[in-house]
Amino acid sequence: MAALRTLILGFVLLLAACGGSAERFAVSTPSVVEEVRIGFASVEVRDVSLPTYAASDEIHLQSADGRLTSSTDVLWADDPERAVALEISQNLARMTKRRIASEPWPFQSFPDARLELRFAELVATTAGQFRASGQYFVAVENGGRERSGLFDLSVPFDPEAGPTAIAAARGQLILDLAAYVARNGLR
Secondary structure (H helix, E strand, C coil), X not given: CHHHHHHHHHHHHHHHCCCCCCEEECCCCCCCCCCCCCCCCEEEECCXXXXXXXXXXXXXEECCCCCEECXXXXXXXXXXXXXXXXXXXXXXXXXXXXXXXXCCCCCCCCCCEXXXXXXXXXXXXXXXXXXXXXXXXXXXXXXXXXXXXXXXXXXXXXXXHCHHHHHHHHHHHHHHHHHHHHHHHCC
């Protein structure tokens, strides 16, 4: 327990040490190495729904007791809801080689399916896990079989490495989520 308090205090001090001006951390997308076949030629990724803390600009860290810690000096580089939807659509496009775009749909013809993601959690923990859980929904045009499913994924990161490690873990987690949805919801 003392080690956990020290870790949390260290993170808070790291956040506070950033001084008066905020630092923004971009999420870089890991390389897509997996190719996944899906049953649709085109998919629209609707706006994602994130919990309030995950939708804010501040990067949060959750302790074992569930408490969330953040600082107005350590921020995501982009609006999280927009960024996650864009990351999902880009990852899906790369791994499926299909026409995938986030909302609003930019093409003249309608997509074959629409994907919606509702997150129950999207958070980095002091234990060194970046977690995401929630539900996905696939609405199909032309009377096809609609589907939904639950997701619960996590990736490890070094909590002592700070916000850069958290941003890298989120990038990997969203890539893993895109692959999971492609295999389980879009076939």
